[in-house]
Amino acid sequence: MTTDYYQILGVERNSSDEDIKRSYRKLAMRHHPDRTGGDDTEFKKVQEAYATLSDPAKRQQYDNPQPQGFPGFHQGRGDPLTDFMAHAFGGNNPFGDIFGRPMQPQQQRNRTLNIQTAITLEEAFHGKDLIATLRLPSGRDQVVEVRIPAGINDGVTLRLQELGDDTHVNLPRGDLHLTIHVHPHPVFQRQGDDLVTNINLSCIDAMLGTAIHVTTLDHRNLEIKINPGTQHGQVLAAAGCGMPKASDNRFKGRLLLNVNITVPDNISERQKELLRQFIN
Numbered sequence: 001m002t003t004d005y006y007q008i009l010g011v012e013r014n015s016s017d018e019d020i021k022r023s024y025r026k027l028a029m030r031h032h033p034d035r036t037g038g039d040d041t042e043f044k045k046v047q048e049a050y051a052t053l054s055d056p057a058k059r060q061q062y063d064n065p066q067p068q069g070f071p072g073f074h075q076g077r078g079d080p081l082t083d084f085m086a087h088a089f090g091g092n093n094p095f096g097d098i099f100g101r102p103m104q105p106q107q108q109r110n111r112t113l114n115i116q117t118a119i120t121l122e123e124a125f126h127g128k129d130l131i132a133t134l135r136l137p138s139g140r141d142q143v144v145e146v147r148i149p150a151g152i153n154d155g156v157t158l159r160l161q162e163l164g165d166d167t168h169v170n171l172p173r174g175d176l177h178l179t180i181h182v183h184p185h186p187v188f189q190r191q192g193d194d195l196v197t198n199i200n201l202s203c204i205d206a207m208l209g210t211a212i213h214v215t216t217l218d219h220r221n222l223e224i225k226i227n228p229g230t231q232h233g234q235v236l237a238a239a240g241c242g243m244p245k246a247s248d249n250r251f252k253g254r255l256l257l258n259v260n261i262t263v264p265d266n267i268s269e270r271q272k273e274l275l276r277q278f279i280n
Contacts, residue, residue: 005049005062013063017054021184024050029186047183051118055181110165110174111137117178121185124152125217125243134176138167146178151193151246154182188217193253195242199224200260206230216241216255224257232261 006013009023024046029035031042052058113136119128127150134142144163157179164174188195195217201210209228213221222238230236235256242253267275 005052008049020053025186108168110168112175113164114177118181120183124182137165150249151244156180193243193245194256196256198258200262203261203263206261234259
């Protein structure tokens, strides 16, 4: 039975991309291992559903499944009639193509194969060793081991030389292109090498100043000093607490904290009087 990704995310089949993203963020935060004591079963289901429904091509394939020769590979096909005629006459169609043009012999070569995988933002932070078994067009199973580098960006394609098609044994092998997709995170948003999140401050703490603790993506506990007079919408920065730079992991981006000031709604009459005296 096919897994119902729409049911997992709690959305309708005609939901917009924004509705799907909104539901994913809510469920990912609810089922995140940090909140469930390490059980990531539901979290992985939510990630798998979002990885399919957030990608237009994958969503179309999921909504309208078509038979595929090799899972993970997209194989282009030529004109069906031309293919048939070429096959019927041993590759030499005396009638040319469907437009009457002479058939040109195709140069044999092993193809470049395109595959993709999805990782979490945490895995993009630390890097990941990926091991996968692929069925090649030749019918042979191949084990691929690749190191996804720390700091990799969403949409980056890694070129794995001579790990692709091997159908023609006397010719050089094709390459394997691995495209990396990084799942959105329920707490942190990525902007280049910076990570962005929100913090809530009471108006009193914003006026008087305080110190707060923030947990980073790699689970470090940071103490952030809030200066007196901090304003709503102000952005605080912690250098070196963002994503590793893909070009040099010794350096990291910033952690950016968007300040959201809240107003308490449960202060007593005595506290209100003290505030009035302070203002006056």
